Amino acid sequence: MSDQSETTDEPTDETSEDLLRDLSAVIEDRKENLPEGSYTTSLFTHEKGENRALEKLGEEATEFVLAAKDADEEELAHEGADIVYHMLVVLAMHDVDVDDLLDELRERR
Numbered sequence: 001m002s003d004q005s006e007t008t009d010e011p012t013d014e015t016s017e018d019l020l021r022d023l024s025a026v027i028e029d030r031k032e033n034l035p036e037g038s039y040t041t042s043l044f045t046h047e048k049g050e051n052r053a054l055e056k057l058g059e060e061a062t063e064f065v066l067a068a069k070d071a072d073e074e075e076l077a078h079e080g081a082d083i084v085y086h087m088l089v090v091l092a093m094h095d096v097d098v099d100d101l102l103d104e105l106r107e108r109r
């Protein structure tokens with residue numbers, strides 16, 4: 001991945017919705033422009049097609065479960081982020097807007 005920023009404790013006005021929308025916008029950009037050297041591009045252009053992203057999502061979910069079993073909280077956050085990213089890639093592959101997911105969550109409150 002090219003420009004993932006480090007986690008900081010600094011206050012930010014960015015909401016979690018902004019964060020998800022921004023990440024989705026980057027994924028949409030990769031889908032449209034397929035820049036070389038991008039991990040996201042490698043998922044959109046993989047010879048296995050969508051199955052590669054689905055495989056990765058499954059792997060990350062398994063790693064998340066193992067981290068929970070090990071009570072490894074740092075790893076849980078890491079693997080959880082991997083799941084969210086790969087899930088957004090799969091949503092983009094199906095042209096499902098992240099706002100549909102956010103609306104779904106909002107309606108459940």
Ligand SMILES: N=c1c2ncn([C@@H]3O[C@H](COP(=O)(O)OP(=O)(O)OP(=O)(O)O)[C@@H](O)[C@H]3O)c2ncn1[C@@H]1O[C@H](COP(=O)(O)O)[C@@H](O)[C@H]1O
Pocket residue numbers: 001002003004023026030037038039040041081082085086
């Ligand atoms: N959020 C992510 C993100 N999360 C996970 N990954 C990649 O997903 C892969 C996970 O596979 P593995 O678990 O097998 O990888 P690993 O090498 O063992 O790494 P980790 O388990 O330690 O993550 C790694 O290559 C990660 O780099 C991500 N790649 C990209 N992004 C975002 O997408 C943006 C665009 O990235 P590029 O498409 O690379 O430009 C980045 O700026 C990020 O914001």
